[in-house]
Amino acid sequence: GAGVSQSPSNKVTEKGKDVELRCDPISGHTALYWYRQSLGQGLEFLIYFQGNSAPDKSGLPSDRFSAERTGGSVSTLTIQRTQQEDSAVYLCASSADSNYGYTFGSGTRLTVV
Amino acid sequence: DQQVKQNSPSLSVQEGRISILNCDYTNSMFDYFLWYKKYPAEGPTFLISISSIKDKNEDGRFTVFLNKSAKHLSLHIVPSQPGDSAVYFCAAGGGGTYKYIFGTGTRLKVLA
Numbered sequence: 001g002a003g004v005s006q007s008p009s010n011k012v013t014e015k016g017k018d019v020e021l022r023c024d025p026i027s028g029h030t031a032l033y034w035y036r037q038s039l040g041q042g043l044e045f046l047i048y049f050q051g052n053s054a055p056d057k058s059g060l061p062s063d064r065f066s067a068e069r070t071g072g073s074v075s076t077l078t079i080q081r082t083q084q085e086d087s088a089v090y091l092c093a094s095s096a097d098s099n100y101g102y103t104f105g106s107g108t109r110l111t112v113v
Numbered sequence: 114d115q116q117v118k119q120n121s122p123s124l125s126v127q128e129g130r131i132s133i134l135n136c137d138y139t140n141s142m143f144d145y146f147l148w149y150k151k152y153p154a155e156g157p158t159f160l161i162s163i164s165s166i167k168d169k170n171e172d173g174r175f176t177v178f179l180n181k182s183a184k185h186l187s188l189h190i191v192p193s194q195p196g197d198s199a200v201y202f203c204a205a206g207g208g209g210t211y212k213y214i215f216g217t218g219t220r221l222k223v224l225a
Contacts, residue, residue: 004156006156031211033212035215040217041217042117042119042202042215042216042217042218043157043202043204043215044215045212045213045214045215048211048212050211056211056212059212091156091157093156102159102213103159104149104156104157104158105156106154106155106156107155107156
């Protein structure tokens with residue numbers, strides 16, 4: 001597609017439930033990133049995928065968070081046993097060259113009630 | 114430990130005047146800097162970048178200045194327009210790292 005596509009755009013879930021967030025990057029972009037923005041905070045790095053290399057998971061806040069990228073394209077971020085502090089906008093970005101910035105999707109606004 | 118800081122959470126400027134948004138960083142290994150603009154309910158969009166080999170980069174109404182010795186960069190918007198009202202994030206990266214560290218953003222409001 002022309003841009004980075006994320007779904008759903010909004011998700012309300014009950015505390016303790018699992019959620020899956022999807023990211024469809026720009027075709028041909030080998031680098032894919034997940035960030036999140038909590039209320040009043042900056043963009044917090046979560047995880048990075050580059051081609052077939054092992055992902056950099058150093059930003060994942062707990063073991064309830066995991067992500068995968070299938071076939072070097074679509075990525076899914078999974079949050080298990082959601083907590084209220086997981087409420088945030090989750091942003092996906094992709095890049096053709098990780099040295100020169102990325103294109104972001106519109107994000108998924110997650111609200112845990 | 115915030116490596117990239119935007120100390121002004123908000124800024125209001127009259128239409129036609131200059132907007133100056135500031136950003137400070139702590140890691141001297143950063144060598145590439147970006148500014149993004151974000152409207153509500155949209156993802157951030159790339160605005161302008163600067164490499165550490167330069168001290169200024171200009172693109173239309175937008176100019177980014179980099180002061181490496183002070184570890185400080187600023188974004189100037191001249192003249193400011195109401196459509197520039199958004200949250201502006203600076204980000205720093207490079208130095209062998211592939212991930213950018215973002216500041217907390219500055220909300221700019223341009224008053225008509």
